[in-house]
Amino acid sequence: MSEHSWIQELLQIGGKDGKFSEKQLKILEAAVEMFAEKGYAATSTSEIAKKAGVAEGTIFRHYKTKKDLLLAIVTPTLFQSVAPFLAKEFVREVFDNEYETYEQFLRAVLANRYAFVKTYLPAIRVLWQELAFHSEIKQCFQRVFVEHVYPKFARIVRHFQEKGELAELPVDSVIRLTITSLAGFLAARFLLLPDHNWDDEAEMERTIRVLMNGLRR
Amino acid sequence: MSEHSWIQELLQIGGKDGKFSEKQLKILEAAVEMFAEKGYAATSTSEIAKKAGVAEGTIFRHYKTKKDLLLAIVTPTLFQSVAPFLAKEFVREVFDNEYETYEQFLRAVLANRYAFVKTYLPAIRVLWQELAFHSEIKQCFQRVFVEHVYPKFARIVRHFQEKGELAELPVDSVIRLTITSLAGFLAARFLLLPDHNWDDEAEMERTIRVLMNGLRR
Amino acid sequence: MSEHSWIQELLQIGGKDGKFSEKQLKILEAAVEMFAEKGYAATSTSEIAKKAGVAEGTIFRHYKTKKDLLLAIVTPTLFQSVAPFLAKEFVREVFDNEYETYEQFLRAVLANRYAFVKTYLPAIRVLWQELAFHSEIKQCFQRVFVEHVYPKFARIVRHFQEKGELAELPVDSVIRLTITSLAGFLAARFLLLPDHNWDDEAEMERTIRVLMNGLRR
Amino acid sequence: MSEHSWIQELLQIGGKDGKFSEKQLKILEAAVEMFAEKGYAATSTSEIAKKAGVAEGTIFRHYKTKKDLLLAIVTPTLFQSVAPFLAKEFVREVFDNEYETYEQFLRAVLANRYAFVKTYLPAIRVLWQELAFHSEIKQCFQRVFVEHVYPKFARIVRHFQEKGELAELPVDSVIRLTITSLAGFLAARFLLLPDHNWDDEAEMERTIRVLMNGLRR
DNA sequence: GATGAATGAGCTTTCATTCAT
DNA sequence: GATGAATGAAAGCTCATTCAT
Numbered sequence: 001m002s003e004h005s006w007i008q009e010l011l012q013i014g015g016k017d018g019k020f021s022e023k024q025l026k027i028l029e030a031a032v033e034m035f036a037e038k039g040y041a042a043t044s045t046s047e048i049a050k051k052a053g054v055a056e057g058t059i060f061r062h063y064k065t066k067k068d069l070l071l072a073i074v075t076p077t078l079f080q081s082v083a084p085f086l087a088k089e090f091v092r093e094v095f096d097n098e099y100e101t102y103e104q105f106l107r108a109v110l111a112n113r114y115a116f117v118k119t120y121l122p123a124i125r126v127l128w129q130e131l132a133f134h135s136e137i138k139q140c141f142q143r144v145f146v147e148h149v150y151p152k153f154a155r156i157v158r159h160f161q162e163k164g165e166l167a168e169l170p171v172d173s174v175i176r177l178t179i180t181s182l183a184g185f186l187a188a189r190f191l192l193l194p195d196h197n198w199d200d201e202a203e204m205e206r207t208i209r210v211l212m213n214g215l216r217r
Numbered sequence: 218m219s220e221h222s223w224i225q226e227l228l229q230i231g232g233k234d235g236k237f238s239e240k241q242l243k244i245l246e247a248a249v250e251m252f253a254e255k256g257y258a259a260t261s262t263s264e265i266a267k268k269a270g271v272a273e274g275t276i277f278r279h280y281k282t283k284k285d286l287l288l289a290i291v292t293p294t295l296f297q298s299v300a301p302f303l304a305k306e307f308v309r310e311v312f313d314n315e316y317e318t319y320e321q322f323l324r325a326v327l328a329n330r331y332a333f334v335k336t337y338l339p340a341i342r343v344l345w346q347e348l349a350f351h352s353e354i355k356q357c358f359q360r361v362f363v364e365h366v367y368p369k370f371a372r373i374v375r376h377f378q379e380k381g382e383l384a385e386l387p388v389d390s391v392i393r394l395t396i397t398s399l400a401g402f403l404a405a406r407f408l409l410l411p412d413h414n415w416d417d418e419a420e421m422e423r424t425i426r427v428l429m430n431g432l433r434r
Numbered sequence: 435m436s437e438h439s440w441i442q443e444l445l446q447i448g449g450k451d452g453k454f455s456e457k458q459l460k461i462l463e464a465a466v467e468m469f470a471e472k473g474y475a476a477t478s479t480s481e482i483a484k485k486a487g488v489a490e491g492t493i494f495r496h497y498k499t500k501k502d503l504l505l506a507i508v509t510p511t512l513f514q515s516v517a518p519f520l521a522k523e524f525v526r527e528v529f530d531n532e533y534e535t536y537e538q539f540l541r542a543v544l545a546n547r548y549a550f551v552k553t554y555l556p557a558i559r560v561l562w563q564e565l566a567f568h569s570e571i572k573q574c575f576q577r578v579f580v581e582h583v584y585p586k587f588a589r590i591v592r593h594f595q596e597k598g599e600l601a602e603l604p605v606d607s608v609i610r611l612t613i614t615s616l617a618g619f620l621a622a623r624f625l626l627l628p629d630h631n632w633d634d635e636a637e638m639e640r641t642i643r644v645l646m647n648g649l650r651r
Numbered sequence: 652m653s654e655h656s657w658i659q660e661l662l663q664i665g666g667k668d669g670k671f672s673e674k675q676l677k678i679l680e681a682a683v684e685m686f687a688e689k690g691y692a693a694t695s696t697s698e699i700a701k702k703a704g705v706a707e708g709t710i711f712r713h714y715k716t717k718k719d720l721l722l723a724i725v726t727p728t729l730f731q732s733v734a735p736f737l738a739k740e741f742v743r744e745v746f747d748n749e750y751e752t753y754e755q756f757l758r759a760v761l762a763n764r765y766a767f768v769k770t771y772l773p774a775i776r777v778l779w780q781e782l783a784f785h786s787e788i789k790q791c792f793q794r795v796f797v798e799h800v801y802p803k804f805a806r807i808v809r810h811f812q813e814k815g816e817l818a819e820l821p822v823d824s825v826i827r828l829t830i831t832s833l834a835g836f837l838a839a840r841f842l843l844l845p846d847h848n849w850d851d852e853a854e855m856e857r858t859i860r861v862l863m864n865g866l867r868r
Numbered sequence: 869g870a871t872g873a874a875t876g877a878g879c880t881t882t883c884a885t886t887c888a889t
Numbered sequence: 890g891a892t893g894a895a896t897g898a899a900a901g902c903t904c905a906t907t908c909a910t
Contacts, residue, residue, distance in 0.1 A: 870910105871908105871909100871910080872908100872909105872910100873907105873908095873909095873910105874906105874907085874908090874909105875904105875905100875906085875907080875908105876904100876905105876906105877903105877904090877905100878902105878903085878904080878905105879901105879902080879903070879904085880900105880901095880902085880903100881899105881900080881901085881902100882898105882899085882900065882901095883896105883897100883898090883899080883900080884896100884897105884898100884899105885895105885896085885897105886894105886895085886896080887892105887893100887894095887895090887896105888892100888893105888894095888895105889891105889892080889893100889894105
C-alpha cells in the first residue's frame with residue numbers, strides 16, 4: 001500500500017516497525033523534500049500539508065511544533081549517517097581480519113556510505129544545512145562523534161599504524177584526512193556537481209588510491 | 218571613523234573606494250553576522266536594523282528587497298572566494314617559474330585562502346549556506362568556475378604533469394582531489410570544528426604532504 | 435441568526451444560497467461600508483478586521499489579497515446594477531405589450547433601479563468610485579454593457595420608434611439621453627444631495643415627463 | 652520657458668501672475684496626472700517627485716502635507732468649474748438680453764463648459780473623485796453652490812418662466828434637470844466613454860433640443 | 869484521528885514627513 | 890530654495906499553532 005518505504009527505512013533505526021501511519025509518512029516525505037529544496041526556515045507548514053495531501057492540523061497532531069518535525073527527520077538521519085561506527089560488530093570485523101588493510105577498510109566504508117547518500121540524499125541535505133543553525137543538532141552530532149565514531153576510528157587507525165601500513169602521522173590528522181577525502185568526494189558527487197558526468201567507480205578508486213598513497217608509510 | 222573596514226574590503230572587489238556610507242556598512246555588517254548565525258530565511262529585517270542601529274526603513278532605502286541585501290553580500294564574497302584565479306597575472310606567475318612545483322603552488326594557494334577564510338569567515342558561511350537555496354547564486358558560481366577557475370586550473374595541472382611532477386591521472390580528478398583536500402581542511406578547521414585545538418601550520422603541511430604523496434608520479 | 439441579509443442578497447446573483455459564512459458576511463459588510471466612506475485605497479485591512487470583529491488574518495483566509503476583497507464586492511454589484519437587462523424574460527415582456535409605451539417602460543425601469551440604489555447604496559458608491567481606477571472593473575463593465583445592455587436597449591428603442599412614439603433620433607443618442615436622465619436623477623438624489631428634502635415620487639414623475647416630452651415625435 | 656501653461660491658467664483664478672516657480676508647476680502637473688490616473692490615496696509622494704523630476708523634500712517645502720497638495724489642485728478647479736456663475740457680469744448679460752432665450756443661454760453655457768472640461772480634464776477627474784471622500788471639499792462645493800450658483804441660476808430660470816418660455820415646473824427641478832442633462836453629456840463624453848466615436852456638435856445640439864422640448868411650456 | 873477556520877504575532881515593504889547639508 | 894538620507898509608523902500579507910467539529 002505504502003510508497004514511502006525509503007523514508008520508513010531511514011527513520012527506523014531500531015526495530016520500531018509499523019510505527020508510522022500512512023499520513024505520517026506522507027507528511028515526513030513532503031517535509032524532507034521541501035526542507036531539502038528550500039530550507040527549513042523558508043518552508044511553511046501549509047506548503048508541507050498541501051504537498052502531503054493532509055490538513056494543516058494533521059501535522060500538529062503528530063508533531064507538536066514545526067521544529068519537532070525537523071528533528072524527527074534529522075535525528076535518525078544523523079545516526080544513520082554514522083551507522084557503521086555505531087554497529088556493535090563493526091570494530092570486531094576490522095580486528096578479526098575481515099579487512100586486512102586500511103585500504104580495504106576504506107573501500108568498504110566508502111562503498112557503504114556512497115549507497116547511503118545516494119538513497120537518502122534529501123534527508124542528508126537537510127541534516128547538513130540545518131546542522132549549522134540548530135545547536136541541539138550540532139551538539140547531538142558532536143556527542144555521537146566524540147563518544148562513538150572517534151574512539152573506534154582511532155583504534156582502527158592505530159591498529160593499521162602498528163601493522164605498519166599507515167605512516168606515523170598523528171591519529172587525529174589521519175582521521176581528518178580520511179573523512180575529508182571520502183566526504184569530499186560524496187559532497188562533490190551529490191551536492192556540488194550532481195549533474196556532472198561522473199564515472200563513480202573510477203573516481204572512488206582514485207580517491208582511495210590517492211589517499212592511501214598519501215597515508216602509507 | 219569607520220570600524221567596518223573588513224566588510225568594506227570584502228565588498229570592494231574593484232576600486233570603488235568610498236562607495237559605502239557609514240550606515241550602509243553597519244547594515245551590511247549586521248546582516249552578515251545574523252545571516253551567518255541564523256541563516257538568511259530565519260533572520261528578520263527588523264533584527265538586522267536593530268543590530269545595525271538604524272531604522273528598518275533605512276535598509277530598504279539601500280536595498281530594495283531583503284534578497285538584494287543578501288546578494289550584495291554574497292556576490293562579492295563569491296568572487297573573492299576564487300579571486301586568485303581571477304587575477305590576470307596569476308597563471309603567468311605559475312609559468313614564469315614563480316612556482317617550480319605543484320607543491321609550491323598548492324602551498325601558496327592554501328596559505329592565501331586560509332588567510333581569506335579566516336578574515337571573512339561569516340561572509341563565507343553565508344555564501345556556503347545560501348548557495349544551496351538560491352539558483353541565481355548557484356548559477357553565478359558555476360559560471361565563474363567553468364569560465365575562469367577551471368580552465369586556468371587545468372592548464373596548471375597539465376603543466377606539472379608534463380614536467381613529470383604529477384601522475385597521469387585525469388585532469389578533472391586531480392583538480393577535484395586538490396580542491397577537496399584544501400577546502401576540506403578549511404571546512405573542518407573553520408566550520409565543523411572551529412573550537413578544536415588546531416596546530417594550523419602543521420595540519421596544512423600534512424594536508425599538502427599527503428595530497429602530494431598521492432598525486433605524485 | 436444572521437443580520438447581513440442585504441449583503442447576502444446582493445452577492446447572490448445566482449442561486450448560491452448559504453455560500454457565505456457568518457464571518458465572511460461580517461467582513462464583506464465592514465469592507466463595503468468602509469470602502470464607501472473612505473475609498474478602497476484609504477481603507478486598511480486592519481480597520482476592516484476591527485470593524486468586522488475578526489482577526490486580520492481571517493480576511494486573507496477568505497480573500498487572497500485586498501483587491502480580491504474589492505472585486506468580491508464590486509463584481510456582483512456591477513451585474514446587479516444592470517440586472518434587468520440581463521434577465522431573459524425582460525425583452526419579451528416589452529414586446530409582449532407588457533409595456534405599451536416607452537414611457538411605461540421607463541417608469542418601470544426607474545422605479546426598479548430606484549429601489550435597487552436605495553437598498554444597495556454603499557456597494558454602488560464603491561463600484562462607481564473604483565470603476566475609474568481599476569481597469570479590470572472598467573473592462574468588465576464595458577463588456578457587459580456592449581454585449582447585454584446595449585443590444586436589448588437598442589431593440590426596445592427601435593421598437594417604440596417604429597410604433598411612432600419616439601422621434602427619429604439616432605438610437606445611440608436616445609439611449610444616452612435616457613440613461614443620463616435616469617442615472618442623473620439617481621446620482622443627484624443619492625450621491626450628490628442625499629440630505630436635500632426630496633419629493634421622490636414627484637421628481638421621478640417630472641424626470642420621466644420632461645424626458646418623454648423631449649424624445650417624443 | 653515653461654510648458655505648464657494649462658496648469659498655471661487653471662490655478663490662477665485671480666490675477667496672481669508669476670506666483671508659481673518652474674519646480675512648483677512641475678510638481679502640480681505631475682500630481683494632477685497621477686491623482687487622476689490612480690487616485691489621491693493610491694499615489695505616493697515619491698512617485699510624484701520622480702515624475703516631476705524633483706526631490707521628495709521639495710514637495711514638502713511648497714506644500715506642508717500631501718493633502719495640502721491635493722487642495723492646491725482641487726480648490727481652484729472647483730471654483731473654475733462653476734466660474735461662469737461666479738463672474739460678476741454673468742447675470743447682467745442674461746438680463747440685458749444678451750441671451751434672448753433659455754435655449755440660447757444653455758447653448759452658451761454648454762459650449763463654455765465643454766471647452767473647460769476638455770482643457771482641464773485631469774483636474775476635473777481629481778475633483779470629482781475626491782469630492783466623495785474629503786468633507787472639506789464637499790462643504791466648500793456646497794457653500795459655493797448654495798451661495799453663488801443656485802441663487803443666480805434660480806433668478807435666470809424664473810426670468811424665462813415669467814417670459815413664458817419655460818413651463819411652470821418647480822425652479823429646483825428645472826435647475827436639477829438642466830444640470831443633469833448638461834453634466835450627463837459631459838460625463839458620458841469625457842469620463843465614461845471617451846473613446847466612443849462622438850459627433851460632439853450634433854450630440855450637444857440634441858442634448859439641448861431634447862431638454863428644451865421637455866422644459867418648454 | 870483528522871479537519872480547516874480562526875487567530876494574532878510577526879514578516880517584508882511602503883509611506884509621508886523631517887532635517888542636516 | 891533644493892536635496893535626499895533617514896525615520897518609524899503603518900501597510901498588506903504570511904505563518905505556526907489552536908480548537909471546535
